[in-house]
Amino acid sequence: xxxxxxxxxxxxxxxxxxxxxxxxxxxxxxxxxxxxxxxxxxxxxxxxxxxxxxxxxxxxxxxxxxxxxxxxxxxxxxxxxxxxxxxxxxxxxxxxxxxxxxxxxxxxxxxxxxxxxxxxxxxxxxxxxxxxxxxxxxxxxxxxxxxxxxxxxxxxxxxxxxxxxxxxxxxxxxxxxxxxxxxxxxxxxxxxxxxxxxxxxxxxxxxxxxxxxxxxxxxxxxxxxxxxxxxxxxxxxxxxxxxxxxxxxxxxxxxxxxxxxxxxxxxxxxxxxxxxxxxxxxxxxxxxxxxxxxxxxxxxxxxxxxxxxxxxxxxxxxxxxxxxxxxxxxxxxxxxxxxxxxxxxxxxxx
Amino acid sequence: xxxxxxxxxxxxxxxxxxxxxxxxxxxxxxxxxxxxxxxxxxxxxxxxxxxxxxxxxxxxxxxxxxxxxxxxxxxxxxxxxxxxxxxxxxxxxxxxxxxxxxxxxxxxxxxxxxxxxxxxxxxxxxxxxxxxxxxxxxxxxxxxxxxxxxxxxxxxxxxxxxxxxxxxxxxxxxxxxxxxxxxxxxxxxxxxxxxxxxxxxxxxxxxxxxxxxxxxxxxxxxxxxxxxxxxxxxxxxxxxxxxxxxxxxxxxxxxxxxxxxxxxxxxxxxxxxxxxxxxxxxxxxxxxxxxxxxxxxxxxxxxxxxxxxxxxxxxxxxxxxxxxxxxxxxxxxxxxxxxxxxxxxxxxxx
Numbered sequence: 176x177x178x179x180x181x182x183x184x185x186x187x188x189x190x191x192x193x194x195x196x197x198x199x200x201x202x203x204x205x206x207x208x209x210x211x212x213x214x215x216x217x218x219x220x221x222x223x224x225x226x227x228x229x230x231x232x233x234x235x236x237x238x239x240x241x242x243x244x245x246x247x248x249x250x251x252x253x254x255x256x257x258x259x260x261x262x263x264x265x266x267x268x269x270x271x272x273x274x275x276x277x278x279x280x281x282x283x284x285x286x287x288x289x290x291x292x293x294x295x296x297x298x299x300x301x302x303x304x305x306x307x308x309x310x311x312x313x314x315x316x317x318x319x320x321x322x323x324x325x326x327x328x329x330x331x332x333x334x335x336x337x338x339x340x341x342x343x344x345x346x347x348x349x350x351x352x353x354x355x356x357x358x359x360x361x362x363x364x365x366x367x368x369x370x371x372x373x374x375x376x377x378x379x380x381x382x383x384x385x386x387x388x389x390x391x392x393x394x395x396x397x398x399x400x401x402x403x404x405x406x407x408x409x410x411x412x413x414x415x416x417x418x419x420x421x422x423x424x425x426x427x428x429x430x431x432x433x434x435x436x437x438x439x440x441x442x443x444x445x446x447x448x449x450x451x452x453x454x455x456x457x458x459x460x461x462x463x464x465x466x467x468x469x470x471x472x473x474x475x476x477x478x479x480x481x482x483x484x485x486x487x488x489x490x491x492x493x494x495x496x497x498x499x500x501x502x503x504x505x506x507x508x509x510x511x512x513x514x515x516x517x518x519x520x521x522x523x524x525x
Numbered sequence: 526x527x528x529x530x531x532x533x534x535x536x537x538x539x540x541x542x543x544x545x546x547x548x549x550x551x552x553x554x555x556x557x558x559x560x561x562x563x564x565x566x567x568x569x570x571x572x573x574x575x576x577x578x579x580x581x582x583x584x585x586x587x588x589x590x591x592x593x594x595x596x597x598x599x600x601x602x603x604x605x606x607x608x609x610x611x612x613x614x615x616x617x618x619x620x621x622x623x624x625x626x627x628x629x630x631x632x633x634x635x636x637x638x639x640x641x642x643x644x645x646x647x648x649x650x651x652x653x654x655x656x657x658x659x660x661x662x663x664x665x666x667x668x669x670x671x672x673x674x675x676x677x678x679x680x681x682x683x684x685x686x687x688x689x690x691x692x693x694x695x696x697x698x699x700x701x702x703x704x705x706x707x708x709x710x711x712x713x714x715x716x717x718x719x720x721x722x723x724x725x726x727x728x729x730x731x732x733x734x735x736x737x738x739x740x741x742x743x744x745x746x747x748x749x750x751x752x753x754x755x756x757x758x759x760x761x762x763x764x765x766x767x768x769x770x771x772x773x774x775x776x777x778x779x780x781x782x783x784x785x786x787x788x789x790x791x792x793x794x795x796x797x798x799x800x801x802x803x804x805x806x807x808x809x810x811x812x813x814x815x816x817x818x819x820x821x822x823x824x825x826x827x828x829x830x831x832x833x834x835x836x837x838x839x840x841x842x843x844x845x846x847x848x849x850x851x852x853x854x855x856x857x858x859x860x861x862x863x864x865x866x867x868x869x870x871x872x873x874x875x
Contacts, residue, residue: 261727307704329790338725341733375777378613383691383774408781412789423776424733427725431758432779436786439678439762440818445654449813454814464797468790 185297535647
């Protein structure tokens, strides 16, 4: 049985929502769990959920339902961790200093083979640093990167890096391109994925130094990349490419702006419908249609993003993840155990 | 009478749509024009519009109406320019080499007082370089920057820089903060505007080196800035601050992702409504509500963004501007002549 290690203390709604999502996934997807964190609190939460279940919005904002989980029937290991790495701490220092933190011990459990993959919703920097040092990086990859899939009108597009590395070099982005195209091909099933550089204009000379140099690097290796040039922010959603590379700062801003824009638009629409009685009726009728779109783009459905470039599987979840998002993150982790994308990256780098 | 110089050759739909938008604005807002570009082509377009008007979507995608303009009644000067700066050219070189290009001559007409402000939809880099050299920069400001206002649930937020400078220093971002808060106060009427740094986490140590150092600079000057710390991409739309500073690369990506996300969502909703007959009826009923939101967020309504930090008024329009967007850009230029934001920046920098 596949076992997923969970940093039970990481995330804005930890440990309650994280544990709730994990046991929910364990029940629905048939995986074992290793919950890493304060043992007393984990046991308390498990007991509470065992008794009364928990409320979840299930990705549908505003409508909660009670989820029942037969906790006793699940295969759950608890690993006590006496420390927690907080959001403000410098990741590198923190993982060296706090060797008994939940994230470091959760990575250890993957490193020793006790678990097969890790889900972490706490500090992204700490999860990356712990994975880098605990699992090691793939030969030929300097820095791991986060790959997220964004919904578009047609096929999903991979954005890499979505937040692991704030300061990048062109060579790092070239490696992101390799990882991104392996992910696109092997996980999303896209043949010969087209690679683009996120930029602020079409022409080769546009953008900052990083984008300009990355353009040159990718252009030189026509045999390695199906390179389609620069992609502007607006074009991401038009399926002009399958993989877009950028530094983790820009990628994270892009990702969160996408989230922010869509949730604002849905709220604006809702408010607009509430402006009069007729609007309220039309709004009610339109709701199921809007919900289908919302489900398509809601980050909670995606659950988490894979950290690519390490010798192991780490799924990074949104800090704001509630149970439903964590559940989906565990699904992503389970799928990654099966498709072994990091193994394939190791092969394609050689 | 206020006269607006127009780079008639700049933009994806120049000269036709640019001239159409300019004469439309001249008629509706009572301004004079100085159309700068190939004289023959300008005269041709004016004659055509004079005879048959032009078709415009008026910011409502898919529904065109014919706009009639009494061209002969307008105060239009034509200034012949024998050259055009193309999108791919390096801006600095291009404006030095092509002294008879439409953008250089249009800036000249503002510099000499022949016109009061400039609207440009061509290469942003060329418009900035030409304005910088032709009009001069405000003392205390190293680099001009583009300020855009993004719609949010409540008050609009100013994002600066939205694309003028791809490579920035912390000191440049500090100056953007000064310009942004002057704009927010004097143009948008927001008292004591809150300033934030666009970043990928809340804490002071987050983000790339630029964001970290800018944070420190702004924090040190509590008397000068109403500094509220880091703002994440998602939070831009939550009105946690009034001015958000970032380098022009990130700002431009952010702006275009916002556009891309909203236009994708509207298209997804439209498609969803088309899935069955009931949906089509509900979609028809919902249309006016959706249109109100669309109008609120459509970049064509905003028309153009002011280039701040120069001794004069340059409005940068979207490269994809059609007549309606250009018309609104001329309105922005006219308003800027009245409110004189760059004069106020000069005062607040001292």
